[in-house]
Amino acid sequence: MLRRAGPSLRHFLLERNSSAGHSSCSREAKMSRPVQARRLEGIDKNIWVEFVKLAATYSKVNLGQGFPDFPAPDFLREALMRALSGGNHMLHQYTRAFGHPPLVKVLAQFFEKLLGRDLDPMTNVMVTVGAYQALFCCFQALVDEGDEVIIIEPFFDCYEPMVKMAGGTPVFVPLRPNPPKDGKLMSSADWQLDPAELASKFSERTKAIVLNSPNNPLGKVFSRGELGLIAELCVKHDVLCISDEVYEWLVYDGKQHIRIASLQGMWERTVIIGSAGKTFSATGWKVGWVVGPDRLLQHLRTVHQNSVYHCATIAQEAVAQGFQRELMLYGKPESYFVQLPKELQQKRDWLVQSLDGVGMKPIIPEGTYFLVADISPFKSDVPDDPNSDEPYDSRFAKWMVKNKEEATLKSASDILQKWKQEKTSS
Ligand code: PMP
DSSP states (O other): OHHHHHHHHHHHHHHHHHHTTOOTTGGGOOOOSOOSOGGGTTOOOOHHHHHHHHHHHHOSOOOSSOOOSSOOOHHHHHHHHHHHHSSOGGGGSOOOTTOOHHHHHHHHHHHHHHHTSOOOTTTSEEEESHHHHHHHHHHHHHOOTTOEEEEEESOOTTHHHHHHHTTOEEEEEEEEEOOOTTSOOOBGGGEEEOHHHHHHHOOTTEEEEEEESSOTTTOOOOOHHHHHHHHHHHHHHTOEEEEEOTTTTOBOTTOOOOOGGGSTTTGGGEEEEEEHHHHTTOGGGOOEEEEOOHHHHHHHHHHHHTTTOOOOHHHHHHHHHHHHHHHHTTTSTTOHHHHHHHHHHHHHHHHHHHHHHTTOEEEBOSBSSOOEEEOGGGTTTSOOOTTOOSOHHHHHHHHHHHHHOOTTOOSHHHHHHHHHHHHHHO
């Protein structure tokens, strides 16, 4: 039947195309109307896309992107295997859009402990595709055209384009360095907000402030006093707080991570963002979450259901089991949340020493797995280029990737040891 209809159908289609003025040639004709939505203007560049490519070309090590070079803990990997090959075949299917029930339940239990308040797993918690999507949901759901959003510098790069994509205007306020007088290395705690400068950024147009403590990239862990100042301004100006706390368990030297949502007047205006990637050293799983009042989360759910709708069930199941373990071991020495920062603190100390050894001036991070270093002693290796509008640190990082991170070196320690040897022999 179809075979018989074939020639006449082809004939009909050819006729229709030619009568509509289409030929195979004109089908390839370029469109003349602009195709890019205006909201994408100026935000098409992404530093990670560029540097991941560079690192992959010259090196086996990617020092920039912020992921562990050690395996995720056994208990988490085993939970994933059980989820994958166990009897519950439904774990291969869709689950609840706003979070797999076992995960939102255990997150609610965990955060009840941390925040000292009752939480409803179905309305106060939502699971996202990593913290990245949690941030995207916040900006899309809460920021309107013309709204201002305060961002504390230095900051995780995606905040700015995400605010712009939502139609908002980023307003920056810097952490300012206050170097110790005794010639000691600087700590991230020496970078502070100027209270008057911060207050001057709040206006009736301010919709939200983005807080990232522990901070990427400085590693700063905001003190209770600093958080109190931010909270006071949020309450005074009726401003929301988007609190990116993905490094909440990576805090060193016995410092404590304080959740701004636990301060007076802040719960109802704060969205807490977390990441299983950072919490359990499994960044590729892309499981994140938001915790906050239903009044705010209901709007995030609208963005979520109209964008990704759903996150991988099996990864959510394994993360839920990871949290169940941590809930049982909470505060005990066997807890991963106790062990991981201890392990990373040693690595941080080693990295600080090594960077100092090659002539940089590292700023000792109080948390996270980032470290910022002063590279001004390298001006003779990488001189200023008056003809380039590329920032000096970007040019330096490229020089370092190309000259120091050879493809044969497999770890940061290899790189720094070799560099130190070169330095001592020259
Ligand atoms: N927030 C900060 C401060 C981050 O550093 C990152 C990842 N580098 C994210 C959010 C995104 O986390 P995820 O991988 O869970 O999407």
